[in-house]
Amino acid sequence: MARVAASLGISTNRARRLAHTALPAGFASALTGPRVVLVEGATDAAVFGALLDTPVLAVGGKHVLPLAVAVARAHGVDVAAVVLDGDDEHHRAHHGTRRVRDALTGVPVHVLAGDLEAALAGWAGFTEALRRTGSTPGDKDPAAYATAARSAPPPRDGDLAAVVDRITGEVARQARADLTGPATGPPDPSPGPAAG
Secondary structure (H helix, E strand, O other): OHHHHHHHOOOHHHHHHHHHHOOOOOOHHHOOOOEEEEEOOHHHHHHHHHHOOOOEEEOOOHHHHHHHHHHHHHOOOEEEEEEEEOOOOOOHHHHHHHHHHHHOOOOOEEEEOOOHHHHHHOOHHHHHHHHHOOOOHHHOOHHHHHHHHHHOOOOOOOHHHHHHHHHHHHHHHHHHHHHHOOOOOOOOOOOOOOOO
């Protein structure tokens, strides 16, 4: 816990308290692979988990992402990428997105242009696949989202497709680096279309 505290610039007691109260139950025990993609919530994890070959974990909200990254690193797990909602420019959460993005150093951060549902609206097959599950986007049902994401044709264009392509490329680059040593170039710093 001392490594987590040091990386966040807080006391060990506060880091321990935050790790037990702010992160979802079982978060640390789910850190089992060499790398992970971290997302805000359960529906994000359901969709990205269906689209990526890398484990995807929900952290319970964008405000917890810096803590989740520190805990993952303390467990020896690389954070391949972080995905968060850009939220509407006029929404107060948009300012939280900027603060979190600025706090996440050394991790590729991908910001969806709006929120997950806005990104999913641009995925032609998803809405129909979701309807076949008996759910709607407003239900925000993670199991239905995962089923729809697995059964719909992959997203080919739009914000979601671009984020998935960038993460897939970064994970592949990181896997190659595991085998051959560190990459010679820096990670793709582009935070996505809503980085502003």
